[in-house]
Amino acid sequence: MSPRAASRLESIGFERVYDYVAGKADWGSAGLALEGENGSETRAGAHIRTDVPTCRPGDRLHDVRADLDESGWDTCFVVDERRVVLGRIGRRAIRRRRDVSAEEAMTLGPSTIRPSGRLEAMVARMRSQRLTNLPVTTSDGRLVGMLTFPDAEEALRRLGR
């Protein structure tokens, strides 16, 4: 549809026409704001916590544990230099006594959502799957933050939904 619209504008005489092919789905997934009746306030990205701990694959579990103790979180995301999520170290893994690397301790391929995910759907998902939180990443896998169940439920209440 947008290639046709762009071509149509060119045929009318517009000289500089661009086609944002990936469209608003991509825009929202990149964590960028949307306006409208179901704009950003109704999306996961507006209600996330951004202080979620991260570590690198080569970090030692002992050090990760010490950082987590200070942060108040009980989970840590293993990310690369671009903040792309490689894995997650959860509560159980963090209690391991052996001081392995984060890469060895992490669970691969944690389930993630996009910032554009509808808040109502995310709350329903967390409720049905008994999840306390959902990590939020951009469409290219970079960690944005964490949507917690209490935050999401409270946001829905405030939105009157």
Added chain:
Amino acid sequence: MPTPIDHHEVQRLLAEEQAQLVEVLPAAEFADEHLPGAISIPLKQLDRERAQQLDRNRPVIVYRYDSQ
């Protein structure tokens, strides 16, 4: 031929060249959500008269929901 761009280039064109954003989906979908500053010209209404809303001296970026 229209130039395909990603969201980084959209942001640059908006910031540096005062580009105009046009959503070509039906009006109800525009009302539901749209990019900040965009205007709605559904594809089926995109004729010369509607196009007069646009400034021919500035870049125009069209978009829909996704690439499908």
